[in-house]
Amino acid sequence: MRIRAITLDLDDTLWPVLPALESADRELDAWLQANHPDVARAWPIPAMRELRAQVAAERLDLAHDFTTQRHLTMQRAFAACGIDEAPLEALWEVYFSARNRVELYPDALPSLERLAARLPLASLTNGNADLERIGLHGHFAARVCARDAGVAKPDPRIFHAAAERLGVAPDEILHVGDDPVMDVAGARDAGLHAAWINRTGEPWPAALGPAPELDLRDLGTLADWLDAQPAHGPSA
The missing domain is CATH 3.40.50.1000 (HAD superfamily/HAD-like)
Structure with missing residues (x-):
């Protein structure tokens, strides 16, 4: 060749990649506990992961777009707690920053x-x-x-x-x-x-x-x- x-x-x-993704989940959960404890209680890490898997299964048109999948997951989690406007910018910065701290x-x-x-x-x-x-x-x-x-x-x-x-x-x-x-x-x-x-x-x-x-x-x-x-x- x-x-x-x-x-x-x-x-x-x-x-x-798995250590970075797990760290991102933990940091997002910690941010929720500090800023939106009701959402954190309703959506601990395992439940949030299940919700994301559900979003991915329902939105096959987004199979190429993990970022939008996660945005939708966050929106649904907040909506389920009666909050129509999830603070997506802050949530994403917490998650994305940790996701990119790779070794x-x-x-x-x-x-x-x-x-x-x-x-x-x-x-x-x-x-x-x-x-x-x-x-x-x-x-x-x-x-x-x-x-x-x-x-x-x-x-x-x-x-x-x-x-x-x-x-x-x-x-x-x-x-x-x-x-x-x-x-x-x-x-x-x-x-x-x-x-x-x-x-x-x-x-x-x-x-x-x-x-x-x-x-x-x-x-x-x-x-x-x-x-x-x-x-x-x-x-x-």
């Missing part, structure tokens, strides 16, 4: 620096991580998220949107991510090359077809692979 650009998944590729995998930052020195990078995510808040935006030539694209991985259109932003043909892009369906199968179906970041050494799911071109334990291994390719761009 010949690669002229890389697209990178974010959550669970550059950092583990990078140890290999993530040095690998990003190495990758960005070789090829243009674009972030490609279904989530709502904010690279500016996290402090990684300087490594990326482009950023594409499902909410802005109107579709989520594994839909080919979001991969093609990233290719357009990069100005590179899909078959000259390597997509890198942790999810076999969303990242690897999705990228391949869209005509991109795919690298699977497989930190736990899982076997490739045979139901998804051939194994990915690159099955890597971390981003450092990807950077090593890229460094071993010819200076004019990887080809094999």
